[in-house]
Amino acid sequence: MEQINTQKQYDKLVKEKSPNSPILKDCFNAFWVGGLICTIGQIILDFCLFNGMEQSLASTVVSISLIAISAFLTSINVFNRIGKFAGAGSLVPITGFANSIVSPAIEYKSEGYVMGVGGKMFTVAGPVLVFGISTSIIVGIIASIF
């Protein structure tokens, strides 16, 4: 066996010895859970439209419903199990966004409601809003030029 002297050689050994994530299984679970969450959203959307709701309002109802479900599942300690099973399947849909706001709110409750819950609520989701909103403003500015 060769001697390990440089960081590069060590990095190679570490890669060799570290087990990889079971990517096929992970992708399959992410696919069907993520697809299912979207399908639930579609059924809510169809139901709103069927009852004569306007398209953009119906979309908002879908978002709020999924966020409410996700917040509920997070607070009864179920969402983290779904997340462990489905990975990106529950992270990428809007449910993951809601979970990333609700989970620190619960966790940092012991540091008080103002700086704990209020202050830490956006530790994970804050960047999403910063980059999402900033990008949309840039898009809007560009659109106003053309």
Added chain:
Amino acid sequence: MQKIGKQTICFDNPPSILEAASIVGPKEADGPMASYFDKCLEDEFWGEKSWEKAESKIIKETVNLVVSKSNLSTNDIDYVFAGDLLNQCISSDFGLRDSNIPYFGVFGACSTFTESMCLGSVFVEANAAKNVICATSSHFCSAEKQFRFPLELGTQRPPTAQWTVTGSGAVILSSKGNGPYITNITPGKIVDMGIKDANNMGAAMAPAALDTLITHFQDTGRKPSYYDAIITGDLGHVGKEILSEMAQSKGYNINSNYNDCGVLMFDKEKQDTHAGGSGCACIATVFSGYFFKQLKDKKIKRILLIATGALMNSTSMQQGESIPGIAHAVSIEM
């Protein structure tokens, strides 16, 4: 007491480990080592309001337990060396604030247990103390909260991730006693091989363990076969394999007598702990619970205990720094 070789200290009147105690959380109580611990908790809060308070209570009760087991009183304890993973060592600070024992807060990340033993044994050997306590604690939930994500966040742990042990272990080192004795210590250097993956701590710490291991053999002139057991702290499955392979490539075959407390603590398949246990409490509880009794019963006679630590925090990780490792070795003989 004298220094031999590069960084080893050899004791003339080896301090004895008078007593050891351990308390662990419920997940550890489901693992293969469960029957060896003094007390297993039923829930991670232990009646407290936060994870941090619970961890303080665990180390406090472990220290009380080791004192009562030894038939000493807290007045007989000259100093306590204690540490944990939380910022500014708050678990130990708050856990021991009412103990009325002079206190040294020690930080060496997960290597704190043997670091405390190194410091404590030098105190005893130098006649600066008759009895000292060395204790460490860690808590899965407080560690996750500080270093990673809220517990309710739906994330997947990669296969190389380790599970922080909830619990605390404490030992009393004494100038009197019938062993096991700390015969020499090899405090380690900081070693950084450029690993940046916080989910692969075993790989980050293994080079430090290797450095301390080899230095110990060179300084003392001992061979791996001198020891009945060579035990690292929390390299886990990944780090353990890396260490034994690298030790072999340097001419030290430790395959037959080497094991890791992170590997011993959990049942990998049943408990879904991925690469194994970690945290200050990992080696502290496994040594106090299992190896100390094995030594007392003379089932093993010579053990080299190497606790390993990853010297990082979330700020250094966010700034893109790599993870420096450290390892301190303590040679214990009956």
Added chain:
Amino acid sequence: MEFIQSIDWLQLLRCFIIGGVICIIGQILLDKTKLTPARILVIFVTTGAILGGLGIYQYLIDFAGAGATVPLTGFGANLAKGAIESVKEIGLLGAFIGGVKASSGGIAAAIFFGYIASLIAKPKIKKQ
């Protein structure tokens, strides 16, 4: 009953597949790169806002419905779409108003439910 009869099953299938495929992309990023979940969410929302701004994402929404709007890329696209529409109505100022306005329901709901959850729930350890 009437509602169930009105369901477009093919539409649901398209929604399931596209939603699932977007999640697979996220999973590959999770497993193959060392990106944290927060970074992945940022990548998705930004990509969605850019594709939405270019008008490409609308095709996906037309094809897959909620399969494209429920993933976070849809959230980003919705932000961009709102900004553009508002710019058309009131000019430059719309860039600052339209995006958040269009997604205000989701953001407000997440904050509100987060607060409510912190009142009632207690942190708990993951069993695995």
